[in-house]
Amino acid sequence: xxxxxxxxxxxxxxxxxxxxxxxxxxxxxxxxxxxxxxxxxxxxxxxxxxxxxxxxxxxxxxxxxxxxxxxxxxxxxxxxxxxxxxxxxxxxxxxxxxxxxxxxxxxxxxxxxxxxxxxxxxxxxxxxxxxxxxxxxxxxxxxxxxxxxxxxxxxxxxxxxxxxxxxxxxxxxxxxxxxxxxxxxxxxxxxxxxxxxxxxxxxxxxxxxxxxxxxxxxxxxxxxxxxxxxxxxxxxxxxxxxxxxxxxxxxxxxxxxxxxxxxxxxxxxxxxx
Numbered sequence: 001x002x003x004x005x006x007x008x009x010x011x012x013x014x015x016x017x018x019x020x021x022x023x024x025x026x027x028x029x030x031x032x033x034x035x036x037x038x039x040x041x042x043x044x045x046x047x048x049x050x051x052x053x054x055x056x057x058x059x060x061x062x063x064x065x066x067x068x069x070x071x072x073x074x075x076x077x078x079x080x081x082x083x084x085x086x087x088x089x090x091x092x093x094x095x096x097x098x099x100x101x102x103x104x105x106x107x108x109x110x111x112x113x114x115x116x117x118x119x120x121x122x123x124x125x126x127x128x129x130x131x132x133x134x135x136x137x138x139x140x141x142x143x144x145x146x147x148x149x150x151x152x153x154x155x156x157x158x159x160x161x162x163x164x165x166x167x168x169x170x171x172x173x174x175x176x177x178x179x180x181x182x183x184x185x186x187x188x189x190x191x192x193x194x195x196x197x198x199x200x201x202x203x204x205x206x207x208x209x210x211x212x213x214x215x216x217x218x219x220x221x222x223x224x225x226x227x228x229x230x231x232x233x234x235x236x237x238x239x240x241x242x243x244x245x246x247x248x249x250x251x252x253x254x255x256x257x258x259x260x261x262x263x264x265x266x267x268x269x270x271x272x273x
């Protein structure tokens with residue numbers, strides 16, 4: 001299979017998944033629709049994307065589902081940081097990124113992304129993680145078991161490796177604390193394209209199943225003003241990570257991505273002490 005076919009298949013899947021996720025959320029919201037915005041990368045028309053945002057629903061305060069396909073050449077400052085660009089700075093990248101901030105503090109903030117990047121060679125990256133405001137050991141165990149089952153369907157050694165990577169990545173060094181309860185994180189995945197692509201698709205479908213089940217279990221739980229204040233402070237940590245450390249944020253800003261699409265991950269309201 002040539003490089004162009006791989007790019008096309010990956011891009012089409014990310015777009016299909018965007019539609020699937022948005023339909024599922026609109027059903028949960030009783031028919032409330034996303035606001036859809038298309039964007040172009042730059043004046044050269046080197047790709048672009050579509051970000052969809054739903055605000056002030058009965059479940060979600062804000063949820064964003066972003067698809068992108070961009071290409072061009074990396075700047076001199078950026079190219080040395082990306083594999084395969086030492087001889088040729090050209091790149092192509094496509095992916096989907098999802099962030100969910102809900103009204104009910106018992107429902108964790110949830111994040112997911114998968115991407116395919118091609119320079120002189122191609123690779124997949126991505127992952128999922130959740131950030132509860134209120135501790136729930138049963139939810140944590142169930143969630144990690146679901147993620148593990150997804151990984152085990154493809155290889156028995158993936159979950160342990162990608163969980164460790166996630167725990168190390170989603171960490172706030174200045175706070176000396178994790179952002180949430182983890183999940184999986186991976187990058188530079190290029191073992192076998194068809195097997196890797198099968199894994200990428202399974203991770204997306206698993207995330208959809210996970211967020212729907214969590215919302216079903218938690219959306220009717222009672223919460224207090226104190227619970228909401230805890231959620232606002234936890235969101236502050238979310239903001240700190242995304243602006244200080246997140247690779248996707250840096251990649252998007254340094255490749256002329258749409259600022260509003262990149263920052264759609266930020267919560268509508270957050271607080272600091």
